[in-house]
Amino acid sequence: MRGRLDPSTLMLNAAVYAVLAFIVLPIITIVPMSFGENNYLEFPPTGFTFAWYAEYFGDRRWQAATMLSLQVAVLTAIAASVIGTMATYAMVRGARGLGSLFQVLLIGPIIVPHIALAVGLYLFFQTIGLAGTLPGFVIAHTVLALPFVVFTVAAAMSRVDADLEAAAMSCGASRFTAFRLVTLPLILPNVLSGALFAFIISFDEPVVSFFLTGIRDKTLPRRMFDDIEQNLTPIIPAIAVLLTLLSVAILLGAYVLRTRAERTGLASADD
Amino acid sequence: MTAAARPRLRFLSSDGRRIGTAATMLLLAPFFALLIFAFLYPLGRLLAVSVLEPTPTIDNYVRVVGNPVYAKVLLRTLWISGLVTLLALVLAYPVAFVMTRVRGVVAAFVTACVLLPFWSSVLARTAAWAVLLQREGVANTLLQWLGITDAPVRLLYTEGAVVVAMTHVLLPFMILPIYGALRNIPPDYMRAAALLGAGRGRAFLEVMLPLSLPGVASGSILVFLTALGFFVTPSLLGSPQEMMIATLISQQIREVLDWPFAAALVGVLTLVVSLIALAFSKAVRFDRLMRAEA
Numbered sequence: 001m002r003g004r005l006d007p008s009t010l011m012l013n014a015a016v017y018a019v020l021a022f023i024v025l026p027i028i029t030i031v032p033m034s035f036g037e038n039n040y041l042e043f044p045p046t047g048f049t050f051a052w053y054a055e056y057f058g059d060r061r062w063q064a065a066t067m068l069s070l071q072v073a074v075l076t077a078i079a080a081s082v083i084g085t086m087a088t089y090a091m092v093r094g095a096r097g098l099g100s101l102f103q104v105l106l107i108g109p110i111i112v113p114h115i116a117l118a119v120g121l122y123l124f125f126q127t128i129g130l131a132g133t134l135p136g137f138v139i140a141h142t143v144l145a146l147p148f149v150v151f152t153v154a155a156a157m158s159r160v161d162a163d164l165e166a167a168a169m170s171c172g173a174s175r176f177t178a179f180r181l182v183t184l185p186l187i188l189p190n191v192l193s194g195a196l197f198a199f200i201i202s203f204d205e206p207v208v209s210f211f212l213t214g215i216r217d218k219t220l221p222r223r224m225f226d227d228i229e230q231n232l233t234p235i236i237p238a239i240a241v242l243l244t245l246l247s248v249a250i251l252l253g254a255y256v257l258r259t260r261a262e263r264t265g266l267a268s269a270d271d
Numbered sequence: 272m273t274a275a276a277r278p279r280l281r282f283l284s285s286d287g288r289r290i291g292t293a294a295t296m297l298l299l300a301p302f303f304a305l306l307i308f309a310f311l312y313p314l315g316r317l318l319a320v321s322v323l324e325p326t327p328t329i330d331n332y333v334r335v336v337g338n339p340v341y342a343k344v345l346l347r348t349l350w351i352s353g354l355v356t357l358l359a360l361v362l363a364y365p366v367a368f369v370m371t372r373v374r375g376v377v378a379a380f381v382t383a384c385v386l387l388p389f390w391s392s393v394l395a396r397t398a399a400w401a402v403l404l405q406r407e408g409v410a411n412t413l414l415q416w417l418g419i420t421d422a423p424v425r426l427l428y429t430e431g432a433v434v435v436a437m438t439h440v441l442l443p444f445m446i447l448p449i450y451g452a453l454r455n456i457p458p459d460y461m462r463a464a465a466l467l468g469a470g471r472g473r474a475f476l477e478v479m480l481p482l483s484l485p486g487v488a489s490g491s492i493l494v495f496l497t498a499l500g501f502f503v504t505p506s507l508l509g510s511p512q513e514m515m516i517a518t519l520i521s522q523q524i525r526e527v528l529d530w531p532f533a534a535a536l537v538g539v540l541t542l543v544v545s546l547i548a549l550a551f552s553k554a555v556r557f558d559r560l561m562r563a564e565a
Contacts, residue, residue, distance in 0.1 A: 008471075012365055012368075012369065013369065015365050016365050016366050016369045016381075019362045019363075019365065019366050019442075020366065020381065020384040020385075022362070022439065022442075023384055023385065023387065023388065023439065023442060023443070024384050024387055026396065026399045026400060026403060026439060027387055027388065027391050027395075027396060027399065029399055029402070029403065029409075030391070030395055030398070030399050033399075033402065041398070041401075041402045041405075042402065042407065043402050043403060043408065043409050082301075083301045083302050083305060084302070086298040086299070086301060086302065087298065087299050087301070087302035089298060090290070090294075090295045090298035090299045091299075093288075093289055093290050094289070094290050094292075094294070094295030094298065094299070095289070095290070095291065095292040095295045098295075098299065101303075102299070102302075105302070105303065105306040105307075105310065105311070107548075108306070108310060108311075109306075109310055111496065111544060111545065111548045112310075112314065112541055112544065112545070113497075113499065113500020113502075113517065113540055113541065113544060114500065114502070115500050115502045115517040115520055115521070115537070115540070116314065116317075116500065116537045116540060116541045117310065117313070117314065119317060119520060119524060119533060119534075119537050120313030120314045120316065120317040120537070121309060121313045122524070123313065123316065123317055123320070123530065123534075124312065124313040124316055125313075139305065139308070139309045140309060142305060142309075143305060143306060143309045143310050146302070146305070146306070162288040162289070163288065165288075166288050175290065175294070204392045204393070206392075206393060206394055206502075206503050207502050207503065210502075210503075210521075211521075211524075221392070221394055224392075224394045224395075224398075225394060225503065225507070228394065228397065228398050228401065228507055229506075229507060232398060232401060232402070236394075236395070236398045237395070237398065237399075239395075240391065240392060240394070240395030240398065240399075243391070243392050243395065244390055244391045244392070244395070247389075247390045247391070247392075248390050251389075251390060
């Protein structure tokens, strides 16, 4: 590295730190605002209170929304990781032929705007009674989360030598036993981190939930949306802080899972 | 494994390395069933509504482009998305460039800053912007302190608020692909350019910049496509008089209850996004796209 202190480098660094401040500062302002004493949002906040956290934990409507979102997210994580792992396994090890249709269906939910899918699902689910129900939310969120599970699992599957399973089968294991005892342990860290991603995608999903939600059962993002639109109190930053802590914990969990697997040489044969 | 050494057939497979057609189908069945049931069919049905109700017609589409009010929404959506893409590109490039140059603690700090948005909910970030941009908010205080305005100006519920907040939400999706492209350029290339007599500026313009263009292209397409369908941020921070298309769709469904017209709007949006995605499918690794939707 040469010329660390010449004017152009200094200007570049200043510009970069300005951009980083633009990214980070608005997010960080949420933390002090969640402790503000006034019942409207202001920055900088006045006073210091835990009242908004207490109100969130004490309010039945917020707790109901949180429970619904948690249920949806857990079921989505399970459904997406099971269906995604089955499909990935079939695409990597299976008979050829469906590749292009698979690709389209895999990329589709990423490309098509969520608003389009949300409206389509709303129209369809209304007629069959799935709108605003637990299964309805889980089905919709699983569609959104599946591509990310498949990409995560495919990254691990591509590193597992197909001969390992063949060897297990030549020793008398059935295909399923060979998968369960040989391949699954090797890809498990990625399957689990795919499941955690699916959980976050579902838990934080505002658009599809917005349309599928009925009057009674609202998911947490939907209730937050309504609150932001109608009366913005410090309960929103308080919930945001709790949600951020939750996602950091979950993403750290996913990271630890993967690095531990890599350290013991399980997940990565080649890197 | 030779054919002679092969163990007895299991699960319809002829070779331990591959599974048979029937097993493949069985494993793929839930995936296809789910995506046909909750992706292809609902979208197809919606598009059918847009041309079939109440009678077969393309009037709804004619209305989208023909009525000046709706054509304006369409143009505004394209304009805001383009502006957000351009702003994000200008802000992202130096960050991505510096990310390839730093090491150790500084690198960890910069990466954490870039990834922080992924850890916080879009609604929380939108709420933060609503507070910063309000009449007594920090942005107004800053503008007055800098002497740009004398009195508080209206920032919230304007096109500017939408552009700033959307740029904020989408910036990481521009930084990461550019960083990926820059990181893959061998440092030898820049050294070779320097040896051949190019100054740092010229080496950047003639070597680094062209080689980073694939990253710039992917980032720009991803940000632009995501911006076109943005719903949460424009709905909460924008003015009802200056809607983007997603907010208009929501309004048509929830307030006007005009399903065929809303379906046509979805049709136009989906068509535009799919065509752009298809046109650039070679340049953009869509499987690298993480979620940005809001």
